[in-house]
Amino acid sequence: xxxxxxxxxxxxxxxxxxxxxxxxxxxxxxxxxxxxxxxxxxxxxxxxxxxxxxxxxxxxxxxxxxxxxxxxxxxxxxxxxxxxxxxxxxxxxxxxxxxxxxxxxxxxxxxxxxxxxxxxxxxxxxxxxxxxxxxxxxxxxxxxxxxxxxxxxxxxxxxxxxxxxxxxxxxxxxxxxxxxxxxxxxxxxxxxxxxxxxxxxxxxxxxxxxxxxxxxxxxxxxxxxxxxxxxxxxxxxxxxxxxxxxxxxxxxxxxxxxxxxxxxxxxxxxxxxxxxxxxxxxxxxxxxxxxxxxxxxxxxxx
Numbered sequence: 135x136x137x138x139x140x141x142x143x144x145x146x147x148x149x150x151x152x153x154x155x156x157x158x159x160x161x162x163x164x165x166x167x168x169x170x171x172x173x174x175x176x177x178x179x180x181x182x183x184x185x186x187x188x189x190x191x192x193x194x195x196x197x198x199x200x201x202x203x204x205x206x207x208x209x210x211x212x213x214x215x216x217x218x219x220x221x222x223x224x225x226x227x228x229x230x231x232x233x234x235x236x237x238x239x240x241x242x243x244x245x246x247x248x249x250x251x252x253x254x255x256x257x258x259x260x261x262x263x264x265x266x267x268x269x270x271x272x273x274x275x276x277x278x279x280x281x282x283x284x285x286x287x288x289x290x291x292x293x294x295x296x297x298x299x300x301x302x303x304x305x306x307x308x309x310x311x312x313x314x315x316x317x318x319x320x321x322x323x324x325x326x327x328x329x330x331x332x333x334x335x336x337x338x339x340x341x342x343x344x345x346x347x348x349x350x351x352x353x354x355x356x357x358x359x360x361x362x363x364x365x366x367x368x369x370x371x372x373x374x375x376x377x378x379x380x381x382x383x384x385x386x387x388x389x390x391x392x393x394x395x396x397x398x399x400x401x402x403x404x405x406x407x408x409x410x411x412x413x414x415x416x417x418x419x420x421x422x423x424x425x426x427x428x429x430x431x432x433x434x435x436x
Contacts, residue, residue, distance in 0.1 A: 157290075164189065164409055171410035171417065171432075176290065177237040183409045194419035196406040197249050197337040197344070199241060200229075200289045202282065202299070204397035205329045207359035210276050211397055218394075219270035220280075223303040225262040226401045232298060233291040234404055241400035243393045245335060245344040246385065252341050252378070254386035260393060267306035279311040283324050287317035288332035295401075296332060326357050333357065341385050345369060349392055358397030365391045 152169060154160045157176050163169045165186060175183065175191070184191045204211035204220065211217055226240040239247065243260045246253055284296040293314065300310040315324050315331075324331050338344040346369055347353060351361040368388040375381040392398070410417045415435050 161409075164411075167411075170414055171408060173406075173408045175407040175409050177233075177235040177404070177407060180235070180237065180407060180409075188412050189409055190412055190417070192408045192410065192417055192419050193237060194406045195239060195247075195249055196403060197245075197247060198406070199245060199247075199335050199400050199403050200233075200292075200295065201241070201333055201335070201401065202296075202399040203325070203331050203333050203357050204399070205357075205359050206361075206397040208329055210274075210280065211329060213274045213276065214395060215270045215274035216276050217397060219267050219274060219306070219308060220303070221260050221399050222263045222267035222270065223306045223308050224299050224399055224401050225302040227262070228298055228302065229295055230402050233295050234402060237405045237407060239403045239405075241402045243396070243398060243400050244389045245338065245348065245392070245398070245400060246341055246389055247403050250341050250344070252382040252385050254382060254389060257386070257390060258393065262302060264306045267303070267308065271306060271308050279309040281311045281313050281328075281330060283313045283315050283328040283331040285315040285317050285320045285324070285332070287315075287320035289334040289404075292332045299401075326355075342369065342373060345385070345388055345392070348398070349396060360396050362391055362395060 154163060154172075157174070157179075160169075160172045160174070161176075161179055161183065164172045164183070180191055183189055202220075202224075204217055206212055206217070221243055230236065230238045230240055241247075242257060244257065248255075282296055282299070284292050286292055293312075296310075296312050300312060303310050325333055335348065338347065347355055348357060349360060349362075349365065350356065350369060351363070351366050365388055368384050368391075372381050372384040372388070375384060406419050408417075408419055413434055414432050416432050418431070
């Protein structure tokens, strides 16, 4: 069995995982029968693959997220009102429909979504609101264009997403200037450095991991450079709380702080999409973006 993706390359028995970075090459390899399954199927190609004889499509809600990153430690995003304006200026539903063709979920500026067992379902909703965006923007006192650094290296469809954001923000009187960066060097030269850029986070396995890796003060991958001592205290408290209901309540407080004060505009959670030959049995995806165990739990039908 040969499975194609772009994350990792291992050989296990008669099952081989190949690395094909190019989307068209992956799909072509599946359709031609060169490989038996592929991961990271582009949402726009799902319908076509699903109509191809002998092929099936598998999807799963995931914890992978697409976002825009505002650095809270430098101008202009050390201004909370400006951050709130930018959060209300993105049309999240439009993003999911246009970029993911519906194969995703709307983000709510929290890295913890419905996949996590302690997800609080009564959080405030950050939705596209032109009036709120305009109100916070005027309150911030900012004027002039805001530069958004973007590259397809950030996530598939990042440039189109940035253009949609530029249009939705303009309706609230916020001017966004797009700076297209080269894919090579994006993670070294732009991420963690630019005041405002596109990014993504892969699937985290626990609420603590999702919240600590990018928000805890001093964390190496805290790309917004956000620091909130009260948030840090809540995280430490949650780690030592054995009562699940109490721990969920603590996480809710922490998540709401990230929503209202943090520098992440988390606008969508892409679904994990794979396709495979109908000769394969027991093919399934998990919710945390992991596909490496596919080779352990699938087999060819007799």
